Amino acid sequence: MHGRVKVKTTAQQEEEKRKEREKKLKIYVAARDACFSKRKEGVCDDEALQLTQQLLSSNPDFATLWNYRREILMHLETVKDRDEMQNIYEAELSFLEACLKVNPKSYGSWHHRGWVSARLPRPDWARELSLCDRCLSLDDRNFHCWDYRRMVVKVSGVPVDQELEFSDRLIGSNFSNYSSWHYRSTLLPLLHPQTPEAGQEPPHASSPRGPQSHRVCEEQLLKEYELVQNAFFTDPNDQSAWFYYRWLLGRAEREETVSCVYVSREDERVAVAFSRPVNICDLPPGTINDVANEHNLTVHWTGSHTHRDCALYTGRVESWCRDTATDQELFRSELSVEKTSVLQSELQSVKQLQELEPLNKWCLLTIILLMRALDPLGYEKETLAHFQTLKQVDSMRSEYYSDLCSKFMIENTILKMEYAEVRVFSITDRNLTSLCHLDQLLLVTHINLSSNRLQRLPPQFAMLQCLEVLEADNNFLENLEGVYHLPRLQEVSLKNNSILSCRCSFRAQISVSSGTPVLGIGSFCDLCSYLAAYK
């Protein structure tokens, strides 16, 4: 049409683009080969610097070239003076900025920037910080930039309070950013450390807390609670706020203890429970071979400078010494350090949110955790109900919730057993899917796990060194690996399970009723042969 601007057709444009690409590729490949051959010959000249720059500015993820570049720069350092190097490195920094524009998440570019910054004779850290700010304003979750920024902050000694303000700013503009929340959690203990006299001392804090304490003073904590509540009330589906909240509520570091020492005269056996896995030495021979004598045992845990004594008096066949699970925080290590009043008011506000958002999984889970921390037995019923809702609203993770619920049920049962001061552990018809805290059951003689959803008795089941009677009817047990090495075991009842023998894979209906010939289980093979015979 008359007067209309003529424009190249798409085909023409495509053809031009294709040609252009071809040409670019030719240039790229030629430059790359030149670089490689130069490096092979060990040439460290300006031309090599230019060639690598050309290549890297179009492909900043070419790690070999960055390495070559560093080789050249290190060579230059030996032949040029300080001022010249300053200029060269400054040029390097602006070249890197261009690379970051091509790919803001290039490992190579960020690493090289860190390397250059560290070697720069007169570094300009303010400029580096503002570069990071610019990058983070474009993508506040660019972890490369976060890493680099932490390095800059550390080297240039930016004051912690300034960094906290920085985190305020980032959270203010977008609170769905766990990087900023996490950064806060590293800054707060430095800026507002928990003062020793303030607040209730955790029961096990008799040993002084090291400088690595992650706790924050109460005044600041209350401010943080308010901040993070604003976040999860504004958007309850954002997980970063919830994770930070959980951190705030306190995760007590479990102290290393020898939690139980058990001595048995007739078995000539000492069983020791540690709070974490350890390598132990052999028991010196003849420690308790004397039938009548009094023995005083001391178990030293040299790694953590603790020990526990246990005396076996004359005439007694066994003896033990241990912490009791009723000690307040044994099972509250998830959230334990805060004052009850604080936890209570937190529970109130999260419940308020739950009224508005009855199906929010984060909210439900947090309520459960808070209830556990406050009064695990008192809130048992409510906790179970919330678990039911959780499994429905978040069915993808229902097995995770089942395991967690099992854990809590076991903890509660242990508490009840302790209060009753018995050595019988019974938890039936509770939909248990997993077993845990078995180290707390060292002294148990009789365990009843019937009518649950257990699939296995794990190897840790061997911790039940005093176990005499095992009942686990009506489960989904498939193997019995955990029944190894239970020296006192006399009766086993495994009716209605799905046990698969290791040798003959068949489904067996096992019924070993109590009172019937006692199965002396010295080894797993015995049981298998028994099962085979039973078939």
Next chain:
Amino acid sequence: MAAEDLPSEFDVVILGTGLAESVVAAACSRVGQRVLHLDRRSYYAANWASFTFNALLTWIQEQQEGPQPEQGKDWSSLLNDGEELIHLSNPDLDSITNIQVLSYASEEDEEVPDTAKEETSANSQLEAESTGSREEESAEAEEESAEAEATNTKGEEPEVDQSHPGASSGPSEPTRKKISYAQLLKEGRRFNIDLVSKLLFSRGSLVDLLIRSNVSRYTEFKNVTRILTYRHGNLQQVPCSRADVFASRQLSVVEKRKLMRFLTSCIEETEMDQAYSSQPYSKYLQDQQLGENLQHFLLHSIAMVTEDTPTEAGLASTRHFLRSLGRYGNSPFLFPVYGLGEIPQCFCRMSAVFGGIYCLRHSVSCLIVDKDANRCKAVIDSRGQRISCSHFVVEDGYLGSRSSVTTPTRLLSRAILITDSSVLPSDSEQQVSMVTIPPGEVCQSAVKMVELCSSTMTCMPGTYLVHLTCQSVGSAFEDLSQLVTKMFQTPESQEPGGRPSVLWSLYFNMADGSVPGVEGQGLPSNVHVCSGPEGSLDHEHSIKQAELIFQRILPDEEFCPPAPNPEDIIYDGESPTPSAEEDSVKEAGQQEESGGDLKEAGQQEESGGDLNPQLDQ
């Protein structure tokens, strides 16, 4: 060009350079129509224009003097058989009324007022120093050419009055150094004062059009940074984005949740509860268990509707607001840097790039109409030249009484203030604020207020430009002065307080352009009428109107397709393929030298520049 005659034949003649006319001009030129675009005035954008302070004073003077009497010439000699004339009139005749100017800035650049004499000598020394630096500064600024690109970083420095020791004791203290009228005049070109006050919704039709047509390359925007509302005599920030809600100190956490839930459900466009189909939106909000505070925010600041707007419309405007959020920032609005007058000019520029011919101070005296066909065959311009055209697009003001016989003229009340501080001071001095004042709060009708800071390049550093707009009840002064007295410090203000002082203010009424339809009363069918600015905050009306007119002129053509990249344009006399090869050879050479694609971007810029000088300024 002045002495030369224009070509005597065009496809489309457009009279008036307001927004709708300019968009039509761009759209028509873009698809190859020969466009002649005229305006009687000496500036672009008609009642959409932006003026420097000095130009605004001239404009006020012109408006107050009234139009020059036009000598009625007899053009009948240019008529052929079967033709008749329609005379056009002066558009400025009655679109602007009730102009009132009140200046509160002191005439001379005085030093510290008497009461401050008792200040310590150290302070007055500081004062003297800072004044010195200010003078140097402005001298320097003057040396820099009036380039639009002159950044304001320099300009921010002279804000010595902020750092002055006396300033901390409150702006009403006389120790504070006031900006004088002389300074306003001296720095007058730093102002870009809009006659209309509007904003762009980030997902509104104007932004879509700017992007789609590539006109956006001609201008820059700033995000409105906060939404405020005036309630019970206080200004409050309206939390509208997720970040705002999170940061808000006025809302309880439960309110935050309720607000967020309501907003999220609004965006999702769920079926509206039929029970509310005949109920007002305010009733609907009441029933959503939202607090009074939240209802106020939603009704007046987010939906920006009245108490009796139906629920459906209320929800739709809430949704429009919310969808615009987050596209460019934490508020749904954009404001063009250098003022709204930029936008019609950008479209004119696009039209010029594609061959449109532009003349200011050049009008059309009358239309020549073919009596039988009832079509406009040609126009006679103000120099007496007959120019034939197949379509004529005109700003309604030129039609005089013809355009608005049936509808009683509605008016908008406008006030423009230059103030010395923000209505709601915050950490940052560079806030662009949109303020809603609900009806009944101070004025009878709802008032929309936009406060612009100096980084929008619409006012000098150290000042704020405030636009107020409402539907007229009385004159602009009657409608708005009470609100101004309440929110700002003027000599009329009763109680002194830490409010911003008004340095200068202008009140006027403008005809409300929200007349329906684009067909003038009894006009030929190929004459298309564009209305002037209307009272709404957005630009939907004009953009729709422009698209409608374009479709009437060229029903089969695409409206503003993307402008091609300059390198894809084939110029006369060159065959496409060889030239492309030549180019690439050249490029290859350059690539080998510098190894960068950046060079190519530079070349694009250059070739783009070649096209632009066609724009007749």
